[in-house]
Amino acid sequence: MVAGGPLLVEGPVELVLADGTVCRSDHPVVALCMCRRSRTPPFCDTSHRRRAHPERPPGGPTAPD
Numbered sequence: 001m002v003a004g005g006p007l008l009v010e011g012p013v014e015l016v017l018a019d020g021t022v023c024r025s026d027h028p029v030v031a032l033c034m035c036r037r038s039r040t041p042p043f044c045d046t047s048h049r050r051r052a053h054p055e056r057p058p059g060g061p062t063a064p065d
């Protein structure tokens with residue numbers, strides 16, 4: 001699992017969603033959205049990257065002490 005990002009699983013995969021919809025991907029690695037911001041659920045569309053990182057200050061990382 002990528003911190004703040006998707007769950008990477010080995011493909012191909014076939015997912016059955018709660019409503020019975022079946023989603024299939026034949027990619028060798030499949031990124032599943034864990035942030036619920038994807039516009040293509042259940043797959044990650046990199047929307048998680050637009051999310052602010054509270055542990056990172058604006059303007060970039062700080063230099064080590």
Ligand code: FES
Binds near residue numbers: 044
């Ligand atoms: S984890 Fe990437 S869009 Fe949700």
